[in-house]
Amino acid sequence: MDKYVCTICGHVYDPEKGEPRLDLAPGKDFTDLPDDWQCPVCFAEKNKFVKV
C-alpha cells in the first residue's frame, strides 16, 4: 500500500497509520477511500493527493 501526499498542504496519508483525526483505522488503501474523502488538515479534495 502506498503513501499519498496532499499537494496543497503537504499532509501525508499513510495507510499503515490510518487517520486518527478522522477515526480512520490503519490498513485502508488510499484508492479505496471514498471519492468525497478530504485532506484532514486542509480539506483539499482527494484528487489533490499524489502518490509519494
Add this chain to the structure above:
Amino acid sequence: MVSRELVQGVYWVGALDFDRRLFDELIPLPEGTSYNSYLIRGSEKTALIDTVDPKKEEELIVNLIKLGIEQIDYIIINHAEQDHAGSLPMVLEMYPRAKVVTNEKCRDLLVALLQIDPGSVMVVKDGDTLSLGDRTLKFLLTPWTHWPETQLTFLVEDRILFPCDLFGFHQATSELYITDEAGAYRSAKRYYAEIMMPFRNSIKGYIQRVRDLNPAMIAPSHGPINKNPKFMLDAYEDWVSDNVKNVVVLPYVSMHGSTQKLVDHLVGALIERGVMVQPFNLTQTDIGELAFSLVDAATVVIGTPTVLFGPHPQVVSATYLANALKPKVRFASVIGSFGWGGKAAETLVKMLDHVKVEVLEPVVIKGLPDEAAILAINRLADEIAKKHKEIGIL
C-alpha cells in the same frame, strides 16, 4: 471616499487604505493597499462584487448611497477572507433583499467566519451564469488560488474579469488603472510571492482558462485595474512555470561576525563564478522582499550563527516562512558558525520539507573563519555554479 466608473454602469466603489503598513500581522505593505468592490448595473438587476475590509465598511456604504443605489439584488462573494467579505453583514443590513451569490465552500466559510445566514446564499457551480438583464455574470470556480473557495467572476458583455486576489497587488493609489507597468510587475510579483506562490501548481491549471475568456480588463480586489491583461497573464505564466533563474538567495543573521564573514566571502565567490546572489540580513529585512526573491531563484543558502544548540530564532522564522511559501527553488545549503557545538544546519535542513531541494553540503565552522573555512565556501560556490550549469541557467 469616491466611486469611479470603469465603463457605463460598472463602478469601482471600494476603499483606499493608504496608511496600512502590515497585512496578516506579518507582511509589510510599503505601498498601502486597497479593497476593491465593484458595482454592476444591468437593465434588470444590480450586483455588487465583493466588499471591503470591515474597518472601511462605511466608505463602501457611502459610495453606494452617493451613487443612489437603492437596491442591490446580488452580492457576489469571490473569496470569504475578511478583507473582501468582511463588510457583507453591514451591506446585508443596508440591502436586506440582496442575495449572496457564491460557491458551496465559500458559503460554508461565510457562515463560519461572518455568521452569515446560509439561507441568504444562492450557491453557484463552475460555469454557471447569472443574468442582470442586458448583462451576464459567469462564475469560474478556481479552488486553491489562495483559499479552497476562491472563484473568479466574469462580466461577459464587457469582458471584465473580477478575479479577487488573483492577479492583484497591494497598493493604494489614486490612479484607477495601472499606469506604470514596470512598477506594477514588481508589486504583483511580491504579492504573488506572499499569497499565491504556495498554490503555484493549482494556478498553472487556470491561466489558459483565463486567456480563453479574452478579458479586456482585469479588475482585482487589491490595487489598480489592469487594461492590459496579457501583461499580467504572461508574468504569472513565468512565475508559476518550473523555470528558475541563475540566482542564489542568501538570508542570514550574524551575531559576532563569523557568519557575516562567510556570507561576504560566499557573495564574492558566487559573483566571480557568474552566479547572481541576493543576501538578506534578516535583522533588517522586509520579508516581503525575501519572498519576492524566492519566486524564481534556483538556490537558497541560509546563513546562521548558533544560539544555544541550534539556529538563530530569526533564521528559523524566515526558514519556516520560506518553506511554507513553497518556492520552486532546486538547491539548498546552510552556512554558519558555532562557538562550542550544536546542530544548526541539521535543524534547518529538516525544516525544508515542503520544497523539493537537493541539499548541497553545508559549511558550518567553529569560531572565526580560517583558511579551511574559506576554501569550504569556495567549494560550495563551485558546487552551486556546477549545479546551475547542469540545469542550463549558467
